[in-house]
Amino acid sequence: MSDAEPVPTVPLYHGGTGPERDAFLKRISELQQFDEQGARAIVADVVKAGFSDLAVEMLIKPLVEALGVSIPAARKFWKDAARAARDAAAAEAVRRVAEQRVESERESVEQRQAAAADERDRLWSSCREIAESPTLLADMENLVHELGVVGEGPSIRGAYLTASSRLCRRNALCLLRRGAAAGGKNFLVSKALRLIPDDAVIHMTSGSPLSLVYYGDGDEDAFKHKAIYIPEAAVLAERNGVESSLTFMLRTLISEGRLDHHVVMTQASGPPVSTHVKRNGPVVVIITTARDNVEDELLTRLVMSDADETGKQTKAVLKGVLAKEVRRVDEEEIRPWLDFQRWLETDAPYDVVIPFRPAILAAFNELWDEIRTVPLRIRRDVNALIIAIETSAILHRAQREKDAAGRTIATLDDYAHAHAAFDPGLAALYRTKIPDTALAVSGIFVR
Secondary structure: OOOOOOOOOOOOEOOEOHHHHHHHHHHHHOOOOOOHHHHHHHHHHHHHHOOOHHHHHHHHHHHHHHHOOOHHHHHHHHHHHHHHHHHHHHHHHHHHHHHHHHHHHHHHHHHHHHHHHHHHHHHHHHHHHHHOOOOHHHHHHHHHHHOOOOOOHHHHHHHHHHHHHHHEOOOOOEEEEEOOOOOOHHHHHHHHHHHOOHHHEEEOOOOOOOOOOOOOOOOOOOOOOEEEEEOOHHHHOOEOOEOOHHHHHHHHHHHHOEEEEEEEEOOOOOOOEEEEEEEEOOEEEEEEEOOOOOOHHHHOOOEEEEOOOOHHHHHHHHHHHHOOOOOOOOHHHHHHHHHHHHHHHOOOOEOEEOOOHHHHHHHHHHHHHHHOOOOOOHHHHHHHHHHHHHHHHHHOHHHOOEOOOOOEEOOHHHHHHHHHHHHHHHHHHHOOOOOOOOOOEOOEOOO
């Protein structure tokens, strides 16, 4: 091709057309002698344009002339500069991908936060009337009565407070509901649990010895802030005088707030290895039984709720069943209560301040002087009292003040709610009759 012939417009190489090549030739011709920085910029742009090896060869001779170097030196310079340009381009591509990933994750987080805020607003709109009701627990009790439970107000409140105590940060209540067959022990608990979201309750009618250890498919927090409901304590009973591992595991989970199980695993090659399986609490446990089959060590970790087996209660049950058609509670009536629990879950777990702890201690000291002999289990029952007060404060958090750290401040009303729920069961357990003039202490209300 002579100098007089026009520049062809068809591509001569992979990276562009004749005009592109001419543009690089012009830039090369404008280089100053030994202008290494300018030459590197040209090489980087050629690499970016994707020029073929043949096209690059067409630029080497002009580069030699412009820089005043030998052809071998120019080739080596081009090779090194091209490698550096490709490395820089690759690093830039990685950086852009990383930035895009970060941006995508940020947008995803913002979307989740916006969705969570929308859901929180929806829940609050649904349950606000419940959360702000000054008769919250009485309203709950009335709804459980509508679901078919007759009487037994304290036991209804006790079951609901126990299930709700899963929202406490460090500890939770554990309840034993006792009663004869046909006494309604399971019926009451099952109806109270209808007001708790299904995903917060783990039902266990039976279990293998190590089922608690491996529950949750590897999730260490599978039990954390959940409730385990065991409708018959027979699953925990001894077999041939030997304690079930399930009972031991449950007892440990309650008292220690976690399970630590070490098991030896074989390997395809090499010696066996020890693996640590962990399950974290705190966890609520609700057990029912018609027999005296809960061993003592577990018994002291449970607050009591005895079914009302009096003739008066039987007559009331018959009247409730026969006097009129039972109104069917619509699911729409239950949904706000489920939303109330879910609304509480959005900020759970909670810390609660009980400013009247010294008054409880003073009342206990006064009671000690009167009774003299108190069972050792009171050391655990006093903790149950504290958890019950905290749970009441959490349920009423829309009506409670917060301290500077954002902790809910319990009131004497929360103390009264704890007493109303658990005093009858614990008083029967202690076989103690307290004068009406006394104050509540350790679950035995001293009015």
